[in-house]
Amino acid sequence: MEFGALIKFYRTQRGMTQGELAKGICSVPHLSKIENNSKEANQETVSLLLERLNINMKEMEENEEQIKFLLREFSSQINFYLKDQVEDTFQKLKDIEHFIPFSKYIYIWELYKYRYLLFKGLLEEAEAQRELLHKQKKNFSQHENYLFRYYNAVFLILKGQFKQADEILETLYTEKEHDTSSGEFLYHRALAKSSMEQSGHAIHFGKLALQIFMNEHNFLRILYTLMLLGINYTHSNIFEEAEACFRHLIRNAEIIRDKKLLPQVFHNMGYLQQKMKNFMQALYYFKKSLMLQPNHNHDYLVTLYVVGELQYSLNSFEKAKACFEQVSTLAKDLGNKKFSLLAEFYLLKMLSADKGFKYLESKVIPFLEGANEHADDITLFYKMLADYYNQKGLVVEAVKYLNKLTE
Template identity: 65%
Template sequence: MEFGPLIKYYRTQKGITQKELAAGICSIPHLSKIENNSKDANEETISLLLERLEVSFEEMEEKEELIKSLLKDFGEKINFYLRDEIEIIFNRLKEIEHVIPFSAHMYSYELYKYRYLLFKGLLAEADTQRDILSKQKKNFSQQEMYLFRYYNAVSLILKGNHKKADEIFDELSAEINNEPTNGELLYHWALVKSALDQPGHAIHFGRLALQIFMNQHNFYRILHNLMLLGINYTNSKIYEEAQVCFNHLIRNAELLKEEKMLPQIYHNMGYLQDKMNNVKEALHYYEKSLSLQPVKNQHYLVTLYGIGEINYNLNLIENAKECFLQVKSLSKDIGIKKQGLLAEFYLIHMDSPEKAIKYLEMKVIPYLEGSKEHKEELIRYYKLLSEHYNQQGKYLEAVNYLSKIT
């Protein structure tokens, strides 16, 4: 505990002058040096000064230990994704926040506050906290600097800047000269690799993270990690492994009553079954997902669009039309462009395939190319256009779209 600044804090708070506080205990210059941390004072002097301020020396030392214990617990609860317990500990820390700047854990507390704001998705507040910390980073220990950079990477993930986050993870990994043993960091790195369309790397880091989480019995993070692995196994066409992941997820999420995760799990299982050409199973899981979701959100929109596509491919035109009309309307309501464009393409195609091709070239392809996040869809529509022009004998146009695939 930094007792000098603490004494100054309580003295000024109570409106006591240095002369009044020092009387009979030490000289005024001596007190001034203590308050400015330019002179060590013995325990007896500190106790007498605190006693006059009606502050207990023993209580302050106990608070130092309490802060240390709470911060350790806080970090563990975030790693274990225990939302309710995180709030309890954060509120306990807020109650003694006025003492923390005088402890040896000031920077650790401010770093954990940064992580808490990111955990809550309060990005504007997190940015303010990051700027405050940036001004103090020259005073950080090696571990504190590591946490600061790691949390900056988490912030970048939440903002969609996965490439920059990946660079930070690369640097952190190189500095410790081996594979990181932090399950949370490995999970976030796998998340980044997945977003960058690098499923092989995502699976590698995801499996490392999963092993750590299993050793820790970190149940929520095991679920999150299985979801990530299932998605990347699907994208890598390793369907059996993906099915194992999603079966584990469904069993455990239903057991834990993880209502927030279940719609996503059912959707991803539906997507996997569609990839495996198990259309009845795909529809079953998509519909289960839809039944658990609020209507006006992006996840509902994506699942509904998936159902529309399956019905279209099964030549259940009226069912498909109903889905795509809902998707088109909902897309406008919530401001999600992609599914709205694709739904419109299918609706036009049902009436006029030729007009649908023009719409695909004029509206859908430019949007997908501009967003740079829809590689799989782009390849699919490039193939469709190439086949269309090849059938018409327009070989230059067909070759143009084939070359875009390669």
């Protein structure tokens, strides 16, 4: 407990001068040094000063122990993704927040508030907290500096700035001076690598994180890591491992009735089955995903579009048309240009192949290339254009898109 700051705070609050407080206990210069933490005071002097201020020293020490305990619980609950417990502990810390500036945990508490805002997805508030912490970072201990940099990486991941996040995590990892072997740190490394389409690295770090979460019996983190691994196994064409991840996820997400996780699992299982050419199974899983989602958000839009693509590939053109019309309307409502363009392409193509491919080449491809879309998305359309021009005998144009496929 920083008793000097505590004494100064309550003396000022009570409207007492240093002379009034120090009288009969110590000299005014001695009190001044205690308040500014430039001189260690013996326990008897501190006790007398606190007694005159009507402050119970034992209670203050108990508060510091309570702060220490709650901060440890808070960190653990975030790691185990225990949302209700996180809220409860955060409120308990807020209730005694006025004591925290007098403890040695002042910066840890501010850093944990930053982590809490990231955990809640409150990015504007997190950014404001980040700026506040940045101004104080010269006062951080080595561990606090590590936490600040790590949480900044999490912030960048949530903002979609994966390369910058990965650079911070890589630096922390190579320094080897901090706790970079925790499951949560390794999970975020895997997440950054996955978002940068570095599936091999994502699988490596994901497997390390999974083993730690399994050793900790960290159930929810195990499920989220399995999802990450399943997605990257799929992109790496390691289908057996991907299917094992998703089947395990389906069993457990159904048991706990996780309404957020289950539609994501069904969607990714559908995508896996689609890559494996099991189109009817893919359609089954995509439809299960749609049934569990609210029908006016981005995730629903993505799944609905994929169902439209599948129906089109299965020559169910009326069903495909109905899907793409719904995608077009929803994309415009949500302001999503990508899916508005893609739906329009398929709707035009069903009316006229020439009009559809002209629209694909002039509108869709430039947008996808400019937006740096996932490689699997854009290569599909390169192949479609190459095949289209090849069938029309336009070899130069066909070769142009075949070259793009190999770049």
